[in-house]
Amino acid sequence: MERLQKVIAASGVASRRKAEELILAGKVKVNGELCRELGTKVSGDDVIMVNGEILSKEDKVYYLLNKPRGVVSTASDDLNRKTIVDYIDTDKRIYPVGRLDYDTTGLILLTNDGELANLLMHPTNGVEKTYVAKLNKVITSEDIRKLKNGIEIDGIKCIPTRVKLRSKDVEKDKCIVEVTIVEGRNHIIKNVFMKLGYLVDKLTRIKYADLTLDNLKSGEYRSLTIKEVKRLYEETK
Numbered sequence: 716m717e718r719l720q721k722v723i724a725a726s727g728v729a730s731r732r733k734a735e736e737l738i739l740a741g742k743v744k745v746n747g748e749l750c751r752e753l754g755t756k757v758s759g760d761d762v763i764m765v766n767g768e769i770l771s772k773e774d775k776v777y778y779l780l781n782k783p784r785g786v787v788s789t790a791s792d793d794l795n796r797k798t799i800v801d802y803i804d805t806d807k808r809i810y811p812v813g814r815l816d817y818d819t820t821g822l823i824l825l826t827n828d829g830e831l832a833n834l835l836m837h838p839t840n841g842v843e844k845t846y847v848a849k850l851n852k853v854i855t856s857e858d859i860r861k862l863k864n865g866i867e868i869d870g871i872k873c874i875p876t877r878v879k880l881r882s883k884d885v886e887k888d889k890c891i892v893e894v895t896i897v898e899g900r901n902h903i904i905k906n907v908f909m910k911l912g913y914l915v916d917k918l919t920r921i922k923y924a925d926l927t928l929d930n931l932k933s934g935e936y937r938s939l940t941i942k943e944v945k946r947l948y949e950e951t952k
């Protein structure tokens with residue numbers, strides 16, 4: 716038996732907090748009866764209805780994709796562009812965990828497990844993401860220091876947990892910097908470097924929590940193992 720709000724959140728229709736609000740607002744029925752009790756325990760045999768729709772009991776699937784450049788990371792696109800979901804061979808309704816920009820490549824997770832997706836995307840859960848950024852000019856040691864101390868974007872400081880200058884080519888005036896952050900604001904890496912006066916020519920996410928791209932080529936994907944999914948849940952505790 717599980718708590719009603721947990722089961723609703725796990726189905727992906729709402730976060731756990733939103734599920735609680737729906738229950739209290741009288742939008743949830745269990746076996747046809749209105750249920751406003753947050754503590755209600757339900758089993759797999761109970762029929763749960765949220766806003767008039769029966770919750771599906773789909774198997775959960777988890778994929779790790781090496782996103783190519785020039786692909787949107789939403790489940791569908793108004794302009795009919797190719798989306799990352801098109802790369803995955805599944806009949807399940809999956810969606811990406813967070814976003815990568817159209818021109819950003821690298822590691823992105825897709826799942827139909829709404830609870831895990833919500834937990835991972837919550838800013839207080841502190842899941843580390845590592846990016847490799849190729850900059851339009853060589854970064855100064857003063858700017859590396861500033862970056863390590865944190866850069867304020869829209870009034871909130873982004874403080875990387877790790878910064879590493881991977882390489883620099885003084886002749887071509889280019890460099891490659893590895894940055895690990897825990898937050899997930901849109902365009903955050905580009906905005907951080909922009910604030911310091913650099914443009915990001917190329918951006919790749921190479922790590923998400925302890926998951927890496929390993930040998931996956933651009934456009935290739937694999938399923939996560941049960942162990943990896945468990946570890947992701949543990950990351951968010």
Ligand code: URA
Binds near residue numbers: 814
């Ligand atoms: N930061 C960015 O600027 N772009 C991404 O795609 C991800 C993080």
